Amino acid sequence: MSQWTPSPFPVPGDIGEILITGEQIVDRVAAIGRQIAHDFRGEVPMVVGVLKGSVIFVADLIRAIDGPVQLDFLAVSSYGDQTKSTGVVRIIKDLDHEVTDRHVIIVEDIVDSGLTLRYLIEYMNARRPASVRTCTLLLREGDHTDDLDIDYVGFDIPPAFVVGYGLDAAQNYRNLGYIAEYTGS
Numbered sequence: 107m108s109q110w111t112p113s114p115f116p117v118p119g120d121i122g123e124i125l126i127t128g129e130q131i132v133d134r135v136a137a138i139g140r141q142i143a144h145d146f147r148g149e150v151p152m153v154v155g156v157l158k159g160s161v162i163f164v165a166d167l168i169r170a171i172d173g174p175v176q177l178d179f180l181a182v183s184s185y186g187d188q189t190k191s192t193g194v195v196r197i198i199k200d201l202d203h204e205v206t207d208r209h210v211i212i213v214e215d216i217v218d219s220g221l222t223l224r225y226l227i228e229y230m231n232a233r234r235p236a237s238v239r240t241c242t243l244l245l246r247e248g249d250h251t252d253d254l255d256i257d258y259v260g261f262d263i264p265p266a267f268v269v270g271y272g273l274d275a276a277q278n279y280r281n282l283g284y285i286a287e288y289t290g291s
């Protein structure tokens with residue numbers, strides 16, 4: 107009988123420099139959670155996580171908010187399994203709940219060109235919420251997001267394609283507890 111040999115994890119050569127450690131993430135998520143709890147005192151915001159990349163962040167973030175929140179998800183596709191954007195945003199899973207008259211916080215994993223977030227803000231505003239705020243774990247450095255005023259930002263990161271803490275490369279490496287440069291092909 108042939109023996110199954112698991113491939114090494116991470117695959118050699120796939121993971122480069124660790125840009126943000128698990129400890130840094132814990133501290134920053136706690137601080138954003140405190141800020142949101144403060145900003146929404148007396149309200150019940152609807153936190154909308156953008157699947158799948160934000161799922162780990164949003165799970166930690168809502169537990170860092172000391173106050174009532176509700177949670178919904180939507181899924182968009184702009185990258186497919188590529189590491190370059192196709193430039194087209196598509197909703198592939200809609201909200202389960204009405205957001206009319208609700209305070210909405212859109213939670214992204216990373217904002218790069220801002221295309222996805224700009225689209226989602228417009229999409230949300232069309233549903234006549236009481237307010238829309240935006241939150242991203244990572245903001246890629248560059249001047250392409252100048253028109254986007256993101257309310258809660260975890261970390262600024264350099265131009266490298268990154269994985270971990272929810273972010274993937276062709277569906278892999280979402281389970282890393284840190285953010286690292288992806289150096290695979």
Ligand code: 5GP
Nearest residue numbers: 159216217218219220221222267268273274
């Ligand atoms: P934008 O629309 O702002 O250009 O891109 C945002 C989306 O692109 C993110 O929600 C994420 O899905 C994907 N993305 C952009 N940069 C990266 C990256 O470095 N790593 C991963 N895994 N996804 C990225």
